[in-house]
Amino acid sequence: MSFSPGARKRACLLFATVAGTAMLSMAALPATAATLRPAHHSFVVHSFKAVGIESNPDDITRLGGSLYVTFQNGVGPLGEASPSGATASSIQQYSLDGVAGRSWSVTGKVDGLTADPSNDRLLLTANEDGNSAFLTLDPSDSAAAKRYTYQGLNHGGGTDAIVVTGRSITVSASNPSNPAGAAAYRVTLEGTVARLTPVVNDNSVAISANPAAAGAPVQLSLTDPDSNQVVPRSSPRFGGTFMLDAQADKQLLFVSPREEHTSAPKVQVLAVAQPLDDTAFATHSRRTLWATDPAHNTIVKITGPFAAGEAISTVTPDVGATYLAQLSLTDGALTPIPGLASINPKGLLFTSTAGSERDDQSDDN
Template identity: 40%
Template sequence: MAKMSTKFVRICAGTVAAVAVTGLGFSASASAATPPPSVPAGFSTTVFAHAGGKLTGADDIARLGDKLFVGYQNGVGSQGEPAADGTRNSTVVEFDKHGKEVGHWDVAGKVDGLGADKRTGQVVATVNEDGNSSAYTIDPDGKHHAVKHYRFSSLPHGGGTDNVSVRHGVVYIVASNPTADAKGSTAGRPALYKVTFHGTTAKTTPIFDDNITATNLVTGKTGALNLTDPDSSTFVPCGVPGLGGSLLLDGQGDQQAVFVKSWGTKKQRADVLLLSQQVDDTAFATSTEGTLYVVDSAKGEIITVTGHFTKGEAFVSAKNGLGTLSLKTGTITAFGNTVTSPKGLLFVAADHGKRK
């Protein structure tokens, strides 16, 4: 297992403030052959934002202050190959709290991961999840050098990079598409990096490997994993029984959710949950009141879901649509049928005029 010298930081801090959004209901006038858009009772949805122009392939989402940022891949290939129309750039779009576009930046390659570092006031983006990967920082308030490009110091897992998670100023980036050996093993390949930025270099420090030892949450059996498709990551709220305070890494093609506590330290411990579907992203409801933002890739829209949430409930962008995840069984249950092509997810708790 790769060694990591980073000091473990307790992640259970306060919740973030909300962006106020009013939910709108849908008309039930669709034909009997096609069920009308719906969500469970007590919830409502509305279109928060839609990027104009020729932007396509909406994917990840991040929040910085009261602004939202969404990456549009524009048909660029997973190793940076040009789209069918010759486009080589993805676009990161900034929306205000009302869903109005207030800024956008082009980055070379296929943008896959977005994260926000409130300590630096920057958005961190990764491009090309299968190879030829690099990273960018975007300073929304920067006038002359708002976008900076970085080459990774090394990517010993052999593939590209994907999701970006930031906690207390520490940037974590998922190591996607690892190179397996002749026997199909990914042992010794990092699954997650800590990344720091210096000059034009993004220095990577491995946190844990694809063959991390984990305990199955259903069977209780412990053994080494063999992750072949690390994709997204997030932090589990402290109030989630048994798993609070973990870093969650999703093995999309593996249909596994890996929960790691005290990651990168001698006290590191991991659990694994086998999932009933492939999952692209996960977000936890950190309050009973708030807004769930869902990126609808097919329509290029950001959808909001509002209502009375169950604190600690996990929402997932699953293969068959937006769903909720049972953290006891790994079963994914459809959350209505409003969003059939979900990608990035973001939950923002209501603040009622106060920051919590």
């Protein structure tokens, strides 16, 4: 069945077993779905299983009337074979009701996955620690993903998350070995080459956005650029900026679009108490939260009382299971969401409840 298209990840997420996880109450649903009833009944959670032997779901995105999820299948961060011998990730298509559609095999560990609606395609990165490549995939075409060779990669590692703003593509520079290298790049695709231009560097000087040290200079020394996102313009703070998560560094960087093309962009940095992976933003139109859960090898769809402007993050503590928390953009505070404690999230995505892709894009630009 097919549908129309419209530094480091923590290895513990791939094999985590969660002690004391609450049993999930199942109610009958068609074939592939089950309804979870968390203790906090204002949330309704639908869980959708992986297809076949696919495992380790990570990034999730939407293109047209479909969702797409990358399953890394145990492949290593340099593209090493998994213990079972797998050398390729799977890109799996789902309907908005969680029904599985087509899938594609992509060599390597696919960490970054996002939609490029202007070109009706998906954008991917493979191998976060090194041997990295950029790829495009047209879900309406039977052809395999097109692979690009990087030109201008200067930080010594691989690439990770991707964000698209209009026709501008930005990618995180993960696993750096050059302390003065880029933490994120703009990407220009030409032929079979992905040309990279630094947006912000690992050793940039930023401005503190935490109240206790507001406005003070902060010398960055990033070791783990990871996820990224565009903060919706409707956000009460940092609206319209490019946000880069330095996961192990416990810092969030914010760069204004006006600054991205300058040689020394103004960067704000918000320190957080715990390492974060993905962050997703609810808006006036986007109130349905999707999360990948590698611990349970599922995709979950969450509806409930998410407020416009609310930021939800995947918290990846040094000890213990991952969890969902509300992120305060005022001071970096993280408030766990008890009603969703049974989910061990990785990738996050908010979509419109009504299912309009136009609504999903309208708050960002």
